[in-house]
Amino acid sequence: MKPSSFNIVWKLSLISFVLAAFTGFLYRYGMLYPMPAWLNFANIRHAHSHLMFFNWISPPIIVWFVKSLHQHGSPLPERSTSWCLYTMLFLGFLSFPFFLLYGYHSVSIGSLSLPLAAIISGLVMITWYWFAWIYYKHKKTSDxxxxxxxxxxxxxxxxxxxxxxxxxxxxxxxxxxxxxxxxxxxxxxxxxxxxxxxxxxxxxxxxxxxxxxxxxxxxxxxxxxxxxxxxxxxxxxxxxxxxxxxxxxxxxxxxxxxxxxxxxxxxxxxxxxxxxxxxRGFIWRSVLVLLAFKIVFQLLAILPTGIWPGEHGLRVLYLHLLLLGFVSFVLFEMFLSESKKYAKALFAVTVFGVLVSLLFISGYWPLKWSPPDTYFWVMVLAFLPVVSSFWLLAESMKPKLRNV
Ligand code: HEM
Incomplete structure (x- = not known):
């Protein structure tokens, strides 16, 4: 895969992250202040989580391995792989406004009524199969x-x-x-x-x-x-x-x-x-700590502690520890070169802020130890990763990304 395609995929994924992070902040804002009547919480949550899943998680992991396969002497076909990834990202972006406006509900188009966001999600999944087909057909070795x-x-x-x-x-x-x-x-x-x-x-x-x-x-x-x-x-x-x-x-x-x-x-x-x-270094050590937290959380759910991972507050905390913490830290550390270390460190600090704020509203934190106006601070802290990830996006626009 050409370095230019690799960089384009990363930048589009990062743009998705910033947009989805802003949508997460909007959810917290809407809990305290009035929002336009055409926006509702369920749809904002769908738009946020689907854009994160479709465009932030999958394309960077795939493109990383496509490039490293290339370096192990088993390149995937350049054109079809790039087209597959661009289509995946395009459909991910396209799903965003439909989830935000209609969620999973059907939309009237002329005499038809179609669940457009669900249809686009189905197309995204077809791009996953498309990639898997290219990968298994052309991958020769991985040593x-x-x-x-x-x-x-x-x-x-x-x-x-x-x-x-x-x-x-x-x-x-x-x-x-x-x-x-x-x-x-x-x-x-x-x-x-x-x-x-x-x-x-x-x-x-x-x-x-x-x-x-x-x-x-x-x-x-x-x-x-x-x-x-x-x-x-x-x-x-x-x-x-x-x-x-x-x-x-x-x-x-x-x-x-x-x-x-x-x-x-x-x-x-x-x-x-x-x-x-x-x-080594702050980000990698944080990654190991977050992985350890994940293991401890799952261990607590195995033991007879009465913890039920599906409880809403706990579930939101766990999912963000895993996806915003562990997964996102690794992606930033792998894709961005050493020179971006201050921007990455700031991002990590803002994410830890969000995780602490989610602990406060997890239902497992004593109320007397929570700050006054807890939800106001939860909203403020939700905005900080938007700012820090925007800085990382600006940094990513400069040459050059870390070599695979
Ligand atoms: C960047 C900072 C982020 C902020 C401010 C944020 C904020 C939020 C908010 C406010 C909700 C709704 C919580 C509720 O229902 O009570 C939410 C849900 C969710 N977020 Fe995030 N989020 C962020 C990052 C991420 C990332 C990186 C991912 C995944 C890669 C993610 C995946 C999800 C998922 C899957 C849900 C739905 C949870 C459920 O099952 O109810 N978020 N997020």
């Missing part, structure tokens, strides 16, 4: 590297996650009226996408970093332990996102088993990362 094993497993998770999303659409056309099944399929998509695709793709990038540093990362066990339990676990844990009253004992036990698998595998990854000594 048995752990980084590529994790990316491959992540890609499988992406394909599997999409089945949940298709399931929701198909289900709408059946006579069965069960919010439980529809919600289960939505959460199946969300868990396999985040815990499977996003986590494995990002761990793959971290392994790539460690392999490049050629640090001591010899494995004394089968490398499958680094990804297989995460892949299977991500498919089992969705019941934890449902309302506790809906979950049957069998679902509960399989979800716990899924968490156990994930915790074992992530702990192994974390231990090897620490031992490799390849992750």
């Amino acid at each position: 048995g590297l752990v980084s590529f094993s994790l990316f491959d497993a992540g890609l499988v998770a992406l394909m599997i996650s999409s089945l949940g999303a298709w399931g929701v659409s198909v289900f709408q056309f059946t006579d069965i009226d069960s919010p439980m099944i529809s919600s289960a399929m939505t959460h199946f998509f969300l868990s396999v996408f985040t815990e499977g695709w996003a986590v494995l793709g990002i761990l793959g990038m971290m392994w790539h970093h460690a392999e490049k540093k050629k640090n001591d990362i010899r494995l004394s066990f089968n490398p499958g332990w680094l990804w297989l339990p995460v892949l299977f676990g991500s498919m089992l844990i969705f019941p934890f996102s449902l309302s506790q009253s809906l979950v049957t004992p069998v679902m509960y036990i399989s979800a716990k088993l899924g968490l156990i698998l994930i915790v074992i595998s992530l702990s192994l990854n974390l231990w090897l990362f620490i031992r490799s000594g390849a992750f």
Whole structure:
């Protein structure tokens, strides 16, 4: 892939991040101040989360591995890969106004009434299949590297996650009226996408970093332990996102088993990362701490602590710790060169501010220890990553990005 295409994909992804982050701030603003009647919270949340998922998570992970495959002597076809990624990003942007204005509701066009945002989301998923087809058809070698094993497993998770999303659409056309099944399929998509695709793709990038540093990362066990339990676990844990009253004992036990698998595998990854000594500096250390927090959170959900990860406040805190913290830190650290270290450090500080503010409203923080006007400060802190990511965007517009 040409360096110019690589840079364009990164910049478009970063623009998506800034726009989606601003939408997240808008949600917090709307909780305190009046907003236009045509905006509602559910739609703002959809616009925010879909743009983050479609354009911030997937294209940068994919483009990173496309470039590193090129460097391992197995280039993917330049034109079709670039077109696939540009179409993916274009459709991600296109979905944004439709989610913001209509959410999943149908829009009248002449005599037709169509759920446009859902249709565009379906097209985005087709671009994922398009990429997977190009990848499996043309990939020749990856030299048995752990980084590529994790990316491959992540890609499988992406394909599997999409089945949940298709399931929701198909289900709408059946006579069965069960919010439980529809919600289960939505959460199946969300868990396999985040815990499977996003986590494995990002761990793959971290392994790539460690392999490049050629640090001591010899494995004394089968490398499958680094990804297989995460892949299977991500498919089992969705019941934890449902309302506790809906979950049957069998679902509960399989979800716990899924968490156990994930915790074992992530702990192994974390231990090897620490031992490799390849992750130095403020951002990398923060990444390791965030990964440790993620493991502890999931461990607490396994133990009989009474913590239910699907509770709204806790869920929002956990998702942002994982996606805004762990995943986004790795993306910025991998894509932006050393010279951007102050902008990256500021971004990290603003993200920690958001995470602390989400802890205050998680439902698990004593009210007496919260600052007065908590929601006002939550809103102010939500604006800060918009500013810091805008600075990173401005920095990214300058040459040159870190070499893969
Ligand atoms: C940049 C700073 C960010 C801000 C200020 C922000 C803000 C918000 C807000 C206000 C909500 C709604 C919370 C609620 O329903 O109570 C939300 C939900 C969500 N955000 Fe973010 N967010 C940010 C970054 C991200 C990132 C980077 C991702 C993913 C890559 C993400 C994914 C999500 C998801 C999936 C939800 C829906 C959670 C649910 O299931 O209800 N956010 N965010």
